[in-house]
Amino acid sequence: MSALDNLRETFRRDQVFDFMRQGTRAVAPGQLDSGAGKNILYLEDITVSFDGFKALNDLTMYIKTGELRCIIGPNGAGKSTMMDVITGKTRPDSGTCFFGQTLDLTRLSETEIATAGIGRKFQKPTVFPEHTAFENLELAMNDAKGTWHSLFTRMSGEQKSWIEETLAQVGLLDDRHKVAGLLSHGQKQWLEIGMVLMQKPQLLLVDEPIAGMTRQEVERTGQLLQSLAGKHSVVVVEHDMEFIRSIASTVTVLHQGSVLAEGTMDQVQNDPKVIEVYLGE
Numbered sequence: 001m002s003a004l005d006n007l008r009e010t011f012r013r014d015q016v017f018d019f020m021r022q023g024t025r026a027v028a029p030g031q032l033d034s035g036a037g038k039n040i041l042y043l044e045d046i047t048v049s050f051d052g053f054k055a056l057n058d059l060t061m062y063i064k065t066g067e068l069r070c071i072i073g074p075n076g077a078g079k080s081t082m083m084d085v086i087t088g089k090t091r092p093d094s095g096t097c098f099f100g101q102t103l104d105l106t107r108l109s110e111t112e113i114a115t116a117g118i119g120r121k122f123q124k125p126t127v128f129p130e131h132t133a134f135e136n137l138e139l140a141m142n143d144a145k146g147t148w149h150s151l152f153t154r155m156s157g158e159q160k161s162w163i164e165e166t167l168a169q170v171g172l173l174d175d176r177h178k179v180a181g182l183l184s185h186g187q188k189q190w191l192e193i194g195m196v197l198m199q200k201p202q203l204l205l206v207d208e209p210i211a212g213m214t215r216q217e218v219e220r221t222g223q224l225l226q227s228l229a230g231k232h233s234v235v236v237v238e239h240d241m242e243f244i245r246s247i248a249s250t251v252t253v254l255h256q257g258s259v260l261a262e263g264t265m266d267q268v269q270n271d272p273k274v275i276e277v278y279l280g281e
């Protein structure tokens with residue numbers, strides 16, 4: 001057994017927290033059993049097959065509470081499939097996927113998973129172009145109550161401040177009255193991150209955030225993601241190595257549906273297995 005396997009065995013959710021194995025219980029957002037120093041996400045031995053092809057093959061990976069983790073890997077490594085398993089879009093054939101120590105994500109619907117505190121920002125922005133940045137966040141805040149509700153009910157002062165805080169966090173306070181369709185590509189991406197933040201996710205999944213951005217926008221995006229870590233746990237899937245180096249403390253390399261290497265960017269870039277996979281591409 002390798003050192004990495006040993007480490008995994010030591011930190012397996014079911015082995016460390018044996019008393020938690022009696023099944024799942026509903027945990028309201030904010031009450032997730034995932035305090036500082038613990039893991040927020042436990043993927044263990046996950047396998048997903050498409051017509052016999054294993055997109056994920058015994059994938060085991062843990063995300064710590066509050067960390068910013070970057071996932072890299074060649075095309076087809078299983079990165080999107082992994083995100084799909086976490087959000088309930090794809091069900092694993094085998095393996096376990098826990099949010100905190102008690103919430104079994106494989107038993108929840110996509111909506112239940114979102115409500116439990118997992119938000120996903122897809123690569124392509126899907127903002128409402130005819131609404132202002134402020135209104136987009138308002139719509140996202142009230143998503144659960146429906147668009148009609150959000151457009152025709154009065155907002156509380158607290159809700160307004162929360163929207164303004166989020167606009168400031170994603171760098172759009174000065175453009176809050178601009179319709180989203182007129183924002184730059186980078187600004188639309190940040191607005192969409194803001195929309196996900198309105199749901200107060202504890203775990204934020206971000207798919208290829210910098211595709212098509214200018215250099216300045218890339219830099220700002222890096223700062224934004226770093227500023228979100230701590231308060232949220234953030235998992236970023238990205239191909240751009242320079243960007244990852246600039247933001248990540250821990251990088252996980254996926255290959256053929258499994259973890260090939262994990263560590264600092266320097267560690268994984270100097271790992272002969274990783275070099276072989278990337279040079280062989």
Ligand SMILES: Nc1ncnc2c1ncn2[C@@H]1O[C@H](COP(=O)(O)OP(=O)(O)OP(=O)(O)O)[C@@H](O)[C@H]1O
Nearest residue numbers: 050051054055073074075076077078079080081082
């Ligand atoms: N719905 C599906 N049906 C059949 N095969 C699929 C399906 N989804 C993914 N795959 C296959 O599973 C493998 C993993 O795909 P996935 O999209 O997770 O990889 P990825 O690491 O995200 O790749 P990329 O970097 O190109 O986005 C690929 O070989 C892909 O063709």
